[in-house]
Amino acid sequence: MNKTLISIVGPTAIGKTALSIKLANHFNTEILSADSRQFFKEMQIGTAAPTPEELATAKHHFIHHKSIKDNYNVGAFEKDAISTLKTLFKTHDTVIMVGGSGLYVDAVSKGLDDFPDIENNIRETLNNDLKTKGLSYLQERLEQLDTAAYNKIAIDNPHRVIRALEICIGTGKPYSSFLKKGKIERPFKTITVGLSADREMIYNRINKRVDIMIQEGLLEEVKSLVPFKGLNALNTVGYKELFNYLDGEWTLDFAISEIKKNTRRFAKRQLTWFKKNAETFWFDYTTSKEHIITFISQNIS
The missing domain is CATH 3.40.50.300 (P-loop containing nucleotide triphosphate hydrolases)
Incomplete structure (x- = not known):
């Protein structure tokens, strides 16, 4: 090399x-x-x-x-x-x-990392939740669904939070389970x-x-x-x-x-x-x- x-x-x-x-x-x-x-x-x-x-x-x-x-x-x-x-x-x-x-x-x-494709409507729903309920609501959801991801990603970045949530919701598996396989x-x-x-x-x-x-x-x-x-x-x-x-x-x-x-x-x-x-x-x-x-x-x- x-x-x-x-x-x-x-x-x-x-x-x-x-x-x-x-x-x-x-x-x-x-x-x-x-x-x-x-x-x-x-x-x-x-x-x-x-x-x-x-x-x-x-x-x-x-x-x-x-x-x-x-x-x-x-x-x-x-x-x-x-x-x-x-x-x-x-x-x-x-x-x-x-x-x-x-x-x-x-x-x-x-x-x-290799993530599966997720249906667009999931992200659209999460983006709407961000507008109507705020970032803290999405952060709380992520903490419930994937504590490891919540503690790992840039939690103040709404795009990172939405990305993690859409993987959790779309696959039924923690976002963190797809990291660095x-x-x-x-x-x-x-x-x-x-x-x-x-x-x-x-x-x-x-x-x-x-x-x-x-x-x-x-x-x-x-x-x-x-x-x-x-x-x-x-x-x-x-x-x-x-x-x-x-x-x-x-x-x-x-x-x-x-x-x-x-x-x-x-x-x-x-x-x-x-x-x-x-x-x-x-x-x-x-x-x-x-x-x-x-x-x-x-x-x-």
Whole structure:
């Protein structure tokens, strides 16, 4: 197995993009983004996507390649990413992957769990329950039907909760019983490097990034997306809070404070997910990129 995927993970605003570009330039290779929010071309400021200048310094894949109107999910991404890697590994021994979406990162490096098809009406019913009865109702149902899944998944994410429930209801079996029945072998080695910092520093970096997003025109970006605010892709941090402001429900200052709070919660969930991988090599975000390059080079050989 002489091909290597270098996977860069960590919480939002920790410096993954800068490290991935440095690595891509050092190894003379290209970058795959595994950040599901950065797939959509209409969402640039609020997703902290690489700038045009950053994109010009290294070839990127899966950045702004879809529209918010497209139905694109982790299964489709896995298929596309593996196909892209197959092509890239023909001319490169090393490829970089970077992203904060844990499920999408794992889909490439480990493969997805195999779930049966479920009738659409079950999801429609659950989506209606979410609107009429709230997320807490669905969380309670999942806890009753599958305690293991309730304790494992991102319970604050309604899409994850609905997905687990539809499997439980549609199959009559716990969602957790379908998880990781067999590990998929990939034709490449994966070296996972994690960036982290103490919680206060992560939160300070997040708060600063949100302020910069506002300065760069996030509110104007969200205004342009109001006609599409019902789309699933826009039900995400940085957008849903400003929709509430534009609807007159919140003040702008409160909406910005909620973006910061919800992003901090998102970062906490990211770390919880990535810390589950015992094979990740963790570095403080202040570690020199040259030191990390030396470490990776020694582990590739």
